[in-house]
Amino acid sequence: MxxxxxxxxxxxxxxxxxxxxxxxxxxxxxxxxxxxxxxxxxxxxxxxxxxxxxxxxxxxxxxxxxxxxxxxxxGKKHQQGLGRRAYLDKLKEQQQQQASSTITQTTSTSTILPSRPKLRIGRPAYQVFKSRDADTNQRCLSFELHYPELGDEWQPRHRFMSAFEQKIDRPPDRRYQYLLFAAGDYETVAFRIPNEPLDKDHEKFVTHWDGVSKKFTLTLHFQEPSVSFSRS
Ligand SMILES: [Zn+2]
Structure with a gap:
């Protein structure tokens, strides 16, 4: 059988x-x-x-x-040995985690915006032009940013940030404000400009996106101090 x-x-x-x-x-x-x-x-x-x-x-x-x-x-001896070893390994792991979190905190202060975990194309090429308005003598800044690899679904955006909101320049200097440009997978770039009131007239603050040449332009005029303190 x-x-x-x-x-x-x-x-x-x-x-x-x-x-x-x-x-x-x-x-x-x-x-x-x-x-x-x-x-x-x-x-x-x-x-x-x-x-x-x-x-x-x-x-x-x-x-x-x-x-x-x-x-x-x-047996008891081996099990106790395992327990002791597991405790030491855990201690070591905690120390390593603390060390790596310190590094993360250090690097995060060097970028204005929290970095997103995706590939960046890089920084856009840019030019800045300073001039004076021919009629009013207002100071004028013109920014030109080039995004040749920007996908058609994207359009560049701009944003103003106070000296206290940004994280790069330390300590914050209230004499300045920051103008940021972001577009798709390009790196966000920021320009430091005087913290003075801007002329909000639609002819004195102009943005334009050329989707064919992939060029974004922003032109701004400062209100001159003489304007804001003028009396009638
Ligand atoms: Zn053993």
Whole structure:
């Protein structure tokens, strides 16, 4: 009779010798299962020495075979050693995390906007022109930004930022404000300009996006102090 292939054989009756045999088989099977599930090849503490026996690197103990080592790993000494090691590893990990979070904080202060985790094309080419209005003698600034690789779905945007809102120039200087330009995957660029009131007249503050040449222009005029303090 072939017991191995008989389904439900554990319910069948048997003599003393077959009971002993099945008990031995059971133990062998369990040992094999344990060896497989623990995978001693990945155990960092099991070392096979040149005499063919096994050592536990954690407890510095000797074992005649893998099964004996396995039994040792379930023992108190080894378990306490594992607990101590896990505690030390956790401590080390926490220290590393603290170190890396310090680096993140340091780098975040050097960018105006929180960096997004995506590829940037780079900075746009730009030119700034200073002039005076021929009629009013107002100071005028004109910004030209070139975005040759900007996708058609994007249009550049501008934004003003106070000295206290920006994070690059430290300490903040209230004599300045910042003009930012952002467009798609290009890097945002900022220009520091005098913190003086701007002329909001629609002919004195003009933006223009040329989607063909991919050129964005912004022209602004400062209100001259003489204008804001003028009396009628
Ligand atoms: Zn051990």
């Amino acid at each position: 072939d017991r191995q292939n008989r389904v439900g054989s554990k319910f069948g009756g048997g003599g003393v010798s077959s009971a002993q045999q099945s008990e031995r088989e059971r133990k062998e099977r369990l040992k094999k299962l344990a060896l497989e599930s623990i995978d001693l090849a990945k155990d960092p503490y099991l070392v096979k020495n040149h005499l063919g026996s096994y050592e536990c690197k954690l407890c510095l103990t000797l074992h005649r075979d893998e099964a004996n080592y396995l039994a040792h790993t379930q």
